[in-house]
Amino acid sequence: MVFQQDNAAVHNARLTNDFFQENNVALLDHPACSPDLNPIEKVWGWMAWEVYKNRDQFQTMDALLEAIFTTWTKVPTNLLFLGL
Structure with missing residues (x-):
């Protein structure tokens, strides 16, 4: 089994890493905070701007809610398909 995750430190709990190791789950090497793992981040950034x-x-x-819904x-x- 192979698992792909964002390698940001906040997503790398020791407990999780131990579980993967004990269960022979291979992790794909992936850069931390990679936008292609979470393309909606580009949308949130654009919306805030x-x-x-x-x-x-x-x-x-x-x-505020009216502005958010109008912007949505x-x-x-x-923008929805960048990086996919």
Whole structure:
């Protein structure tokens, strides 16, 4: 069995690594925080930039949520497929 995971330190618990070793699970060597393992990160980054691009300070949670949902409908489709 082969398992692929992000090798960031926060995802490399000793308990998990011991389990893999004891059960002969091979880990694929992969760089930490690799964007191709989690392409949605590009979308979240774009959305945060878009929501706050005018340096808006939202006065209510409803106003912030409205900005988030409006921005979600504007996510460029090409952003969803980058790196896949």
